[in-house]
Amino acid sequence: MNATTSSPGPESPADTVNRIRGEFADITRRLSHASDELTALHGVLLTQTAAPAQPVHTPPIPPQPTPTQAPQLHPLQPPTATFPPPLFTPNYRVPQYAPAPPRVQPLPPPPRPLPVPPRASTAEKMTAASEGGLIGKILAGIGVAITLIGVVLLLVLAAQAGLLRPELRVAGGALLAATLFGIGVRLGHNVQKRSGAVALVATGVAAALFDVLAATAIYHWLPDYAALLVAAVLAGGGLVVAHVWDSQALGLMVGIPLVVLAPFLAGGDDEILVAFLLTYVAVTLWIQLGRNWTAMFITNTAVGTLPVLYGLVAWSSDDQWFFVIAASLNVVLAIVSVLVLMRSSTRPVILALTSSATVFPMFGAVHITGGPLASTLLGVTAAILLALAVAGRPLGVPVPVRVVWLATSSVTALVACASILEGAGLAVAVAGIAVVTACAAAVGKVSGTGGDLNLTVAVIATIATGISLAGTLLSGAVAQLLFADALPTGDQALMLITEVLTLAAIVVLAWSWAQGAGGEQLQAIWTVGTVAALWQVTLLCVGLGALIGGGSDAGIRGGHAAATIVWVLTGAAGLLWARRQRGSARTVTLSVSLSIIGAAVAKLFLFDLATLDGVFRVIAFIVVGLLLLSLGVAYAQSLNSDDDRSVTPR
Known part of the structure; x- marks a missing residue:
């Protein structure tokens, strides 16, 4: 039996084109399907990270036909779905992963309340004190x-x-x-x-x-x-x-x-008692070496100081030299003890304050020794304390101890002046102390060393300057403003010296405080300093006029006229200075300057017009008027110039 097998003939060009077109279409479809699967997988992963998600079932891809030969298509006919087999398995499923169960941290158990200890009874407290040795x-x-x-x-x-x-x-x-x-x-x-x-x-x-x-x-x-x-x-x-x-x-x-x-x-x-107790204080110093025995130092200081303090009441002028020796030895023992014990002490400031208390008996020395000897005793003590405060760094004296001794030195110096001086002479001495301390504060500011020590010097200078200002009031300076014969000629000269020194202290002190200050603080410092300096200038003008006029009324009137002019000049200088400032600083300077000018005008009409006569009244009004007129013109021009400069040309 002969079987006849028909073999396909060669493809025509049109068939080849159709086949290639179909293959490209199939590839495009498969890539689109893969992209959809990746999108679905991405959504599943996102859902698993946010919360437990249900598994996603992707429908299977239907199998594609695999013909052995592509159908014959017309050149203009679109491709169909019957093409060669796919390049990969179409039944791919996205792997499903079971989400891991969240790990729940166990909650910590609630804290147990601390047991409240029962209150001990009185008997239990006494028993504990007995066992601890307190009762013993x-x-x-x-x-x-x-x-x-x-x-x-x-x-x-x-x-x-x-x-x-x-x-x-x-x-x-x-x-x-x-x-x-x-x-x-x-x-x-x-x-x-x-x-x-x-x-x-x-x-x-x-x-x-x-x-x-x-x-x-x-x-x-x-x-x-x-x-x-x-x-x-x-x-x-x-x-x-x-x-x-x-x-x-x-x-x-x-x-x-x-x-x-x-x-x-x-x-x-009392002499053997004081000597006996001072001996005890001296010989028990070495026992405290290397120990932090603050209480014993305070007790020993009281042992040496209280009998000397009692001597102020019990002793007479016959015992003045014994008092000087006893008081001096007491102070020296206290200071030496601080220098020796402060290295092992945790409270050097308390030691310094305790040693400063030994100076108290000297404050009343004038009742036993008289003014000159008491002033000498206090002056030497103040000089020793000042030297230790200034040059105590090489000796290892800490700054707080030096600050305490510096403050004690300043107070001792003031008492030394008060022991021998009074009235105008005391005012001169206090003003001198104010100038010296103010200069020391200024030097400390310039050098930038000292820290708390410089601050203490500035505070002491401020207090001394304030006392000096008050001293001018108590010494008849206010009465000198009104009455020609308020002070004798000698006191007038001393008062002028006091006013000059106080004025210098105010200027130096204001400059010292102004270093490092800024803003409103700086303006406040210069405002207070200007007002205080203006007060001293007024006293100086009137006092100088009274001294030149030999205590006559004409001299006082001339001084008042000069003081009014100085007030206006000060206010004018402040207004001109305000041009260089901005913001709140300018506002404060303008306010202070205008207040000074207003006070000068009020003084001119309320006091000078009624008190001054003759040429002084004429001079005061003319000079003040010309100054205000010139100031108004100059200040108006300066403001116009500032406005012109502030306009930006187009």
């Missing part, structure tokens, strides 16, 4: 006080009542002191028993000092120098225990009873 310390302190009072009674009241012989009293006090000291040192070897041992040692040392003081002041068995030597050995040697045990309480238990009870043993001999 209180009882020991009370025991020290009562025992030492008993020793004083033994040495004083027993002698007055004649109960025991003097030898027995002194020997009994010495035996009691030695016994207490020995037992205290013995017990102090045990640290747990040291609190009680401190009280025993302190009582023994204080009792021994009282015994020596009684033997010297009451019974006169020991010369003064021998008593001081023995007291130095007992105090310095006995308080070695305080240094070794690092016990400030031991020093306090000796110093406080000493300053309270020692006057009862002096028997009215």
Whole structure:
């Protein structure tokens, strides 16, 4: 059987074109389908990142026919969907991923409320205080006080009542002191028993000092120098225990009873009492080395200062040299103590303030020593404190301590001036201090060193200048404005010197405060300075006129006329200066300048017109009128010039 197989004939060009066109169309369709699948996959991924999403089912792509031969198409017939098989599997599905469950952080448990501790009862508090040693310390302190009072009674009241012989009293006090000291040192070897041992040692040392003081002041068995030597050995040697045990309480238990009870043993001999206590202060200084014992330093300062302060009331002019020596030694001991102890102290400012308190007895020295000696004593003290404040940096003196000493020096200098001067002379001295401190503040501003120290100098200069301004009022300067014979000729000359110095202090001080200031603060400084300087210029003009006129009315009138003219000139200068300023600074300067000119015009009509006569009235009105006229013309032209310059040409 013969089978006949027909083979396809060759493609015509039209068939080839149609076949290629169909293939391109199929490729385009498949690419479009792939793009749709990628878009769907992108949406699924976005949905999974935002929230748990439902799985997306993509419908399968229907299979495409795979004919063995493309149909014959007309050249103008569009291609059909029957083309060769696809280049990749059409049943591709987008892989589905199950979203991961969100990780929920467990909430922390709520915080448990802190248990409120129950309030301790009084019995529990007393038990805790007993276990902490507080009750023992209180009882020991009370025991020290009562025992030492008993020793004083033994040495004083027993002698007055004649109960025991003097030898027995002194020997009994010495035996009691030695016994207490020995037992205290013995017990102090045990640290747990040291609190009680401190009280025993302190009582023994204080009792021994009282015994020596009684033997010297009451019974006169020991010369003064021998008593001081023995007291130095007992105090310095006995308080070695305080240094070794690092016990400030031991020093306090000796110093406080000493300053309270020692006057009862002096028997009215204040000189031996002061010398005795100053010796104690001096020999116990080394015990505080390397210790931060502020309380003991304050106590020792009181031990040396209170008897000297009491001497202001009890002593007379016969004791002036002893007072000078005692007060000077007290101040020197305090200052030296600060220089030695401030390296180990955490409160150097308190030490400096305490040492400054030793100057107080000198403030009343004029009642015992007289003016010249008191002024010299205070002046030397002020110079020493000033030198330490200015040159204390190489000695390691911190700035706060230097500030305290500088302030103390300025106050001491003022009191020194007041001790020897009064009236116009005192005003000159105060004005001189104001000028010196103002210049120091200006130098500090220029150098830019010192910080708080320069600020303190500026504050002191301001206070001194204010006192000087008030001094001109109290010294008759206001009366000099109205009456020709208000001050004698000598006082008028001193007043002129005061006014010149005060004016210089105001100018320098205003410049010093103005450095570094700005804005409204700067304007306020210059405003206050200008008003104060204008007041001093007025006093200066009137005082100079009175001095030149020999205290006549004509001289005062001439001074007032000159003062009015100076007021107008000052206001005019301020108005011209305001042209160079802008904003609030210009407003303030204009307001102040116009106020000064207004005050000058008011003075011209209310005072000068009624008080001045003759040529002075004519001069005042003409000069003031010409000044205001010239100022008005010049100021108007300057404003027009400014307006012209501010217009921008087109």
